[in-house]
Amino acid sequence: MDNEILFKNVTHIYQENTPNQFKALDAVDLKIKKGSFVSIIGKTGSGKSTLIKHINALLKPHDGIIKVGDFSITSKTSNKNLKDLRKKVGMVFQFPEQQLFAETVREDIAFGPSNFGITGDKLNETVDNAVDLVRLDRSLLNQSPFELSGGQKRRVAIASVLAMNPEILVLDEPTAGLDLEGQHYILDLIRRLNREEKITIILVSHQMDDVAKYSDEVVVMSNGKVIKQCYPDQLFVDKSFVEKYDLEIPEAVKINNMLESKGFHLDKLSLDSDELINEIVNKLRNE
Numbered sequence: 418m419d420n421e422i423l424f425k426n427v428t429h430i431y432q433e434n435t436p437n438q439f440k441a442l443d444a445v446d447l448k449i450k451k452g453s454f455v456s457i458i459g460k461t462g463s464g465k466s467t468l469i470k471h472i473n474a475l476l477k478p479h480d481g482i483i484k485v486g487d488f489s490i491t492s493k494t495s496n497k498n499l500k501d502l503r504k505k506v507g508m509v510f511q512f513p514e515q516q517l518f519a520e521t522v523r524e525d526i527a528f529g530p531s532n533f534g535i536t537g538d539k540l541n542e543t544v545d546n547a548v549d550l551v552r553l554d555r556s557l558l559n560q561s562p563f564e565l566s567g568g569q570k571r572r573v574a575i576a577s578v579l580a581m582n583p584e585i586l587v588l589d590e591p592t593a594g595l596d597l598e599g600q601h602y603i604l605d606l607i608r609r610l611n612r613e614e615k616i617t618i619i620l621v622s623h624q625m626d627d628v629a630k631y632s633d634e635v636v637v638m639s640n641g642k643v644i645k646q647c648y649p650d651q652l653f654v655d656k657s658f659v660e661k662y663d664l665e666i667p668e669a670v671k672i673n674n675m676l677e678s679k680g681f682h683l684d685k686l687s688l689d690s691d692e693l694i695n696e697i698v699n700k701l702r703n704e
C-alpha cells in the first residue's frame with residue numbers, strides 16, 4: 418500500500434472518568450502518503466500534539482486504529498511491542514531540552530542506536546553520519562548539549578533521531594523560539610531530509626508562511642477533528658474557509674490577493690516568495 422500512515426476513527430480521551438475528562442481527538446480519519454511532507458495546523462488546543470503522539474504510540478487511542486506501514490496501534494497494543502515502531506518513527510519535541518539529557522552531544526546521539534545493539538566503530542560511524550546530515554560541526558561532539566545555541570541544540574535533537582535511521586520524522590513546532598535565520602536553517606534541513614533522504618515528514622506548525630512554502634499537504638484540525646486535508650495552495654485561496662477558521666494568510670497569498678485586486682492576474686500562484694517574484698517578473702516581461 419502506498420499509504421504509510423492511516424488513522425481510522427481515532428478517538429482520544431484525557432482523564433477519562435474524572436470531572437476533567439476531555440475528548441482531544443474525535444473520530445479522526447487521516448491518510449499520510451509515504452515520502453510526503455505534511456503540515457498539521459490548527460488553533461492552540463485543537464489536538465495537533467495529541468494526534469502526532471499516536472503515530473509512535475506515545476499515546477494510544479481509546480477507539481479506532483492507527484496503521485504505520487504494517488504496524489497497527491489500538492487501545493490494546495502492548496508497550497512491549499513498540500521497539501520497531503519507535504525506530505521507524507522519530508519524534509522531535511517542541512523544546513530540545515525535552516530529549517537531550519547526556520553529558521556530551523556524542524552520548525546523546527549514540528543513545529538510540531546503542532540501545533539497538535550498535536557498538537564500536539559502527540556506532541561512531543552512525544553518530545558521525547547523523548551529525549553530518551544536520552550539518553553540525555563534528556568538533557561539537559564532545560561538548561555538553563546544554564552549552565550550545567538554540568539552533569544547534571535543535572540540530573542535535575534531530576541528529577539523535579536520525580541516528581536511528583527513521584522512515585518517518587514527526588516534529589512538533591521545531592522552530593519555536595529560534596530567530597528567523599535559525600528557523601530557515603531548520604526548515605531547509607527538514608526539507609532536505611524529505612527530498613534527499615526520502616523521509617516522510619509530519620510537521621506541526623503555527624507559521625503559515627513555512628507551511629505554505631514547504632508542505633506537500635496540509636491537515637487542518639479544529640476541536641479534535643480533522644476538518645480539511647489538501648494542497649497548501651487550495652487551502653489559502655479558499656477565502657471563506659480561511660475566514661471561518663481565522664487562519665493566518667501567508668505573505669505570498671497576501672501579495673497575490675493584492676495584485677488580483679489591482680487586476681494583475683498570475684497564471685500560477687507560488688507559495689514560495691522567491692518563486693512568486695520570478696512569476697511576477699516573467700509575467701511583466703511578457704506583457
Ligand SMILES: Nc1ncnc2c1ncn2[C@@H]1O[C@H](COP(=O)(O)OP(=O)(O)OP(=O)(O)O)[C@@H](O)[C@H]1O
Binds near residue numbers: 432460465
Ligand atoms: N494530560 C491532559 N489532560 C487533560 N487535557 C489535556 C491533556 N493534554 C492535553 N489536554 C487538552 O487536550 C486538548 C488538545 O491538546 P493538544 O496539546 O493536543 O493541542 P494542540 O493543538 O497541540 O495545542 P498547541 O498548539 O497549544 O500545542 C487541549 O484542550 C488540552 O488542554
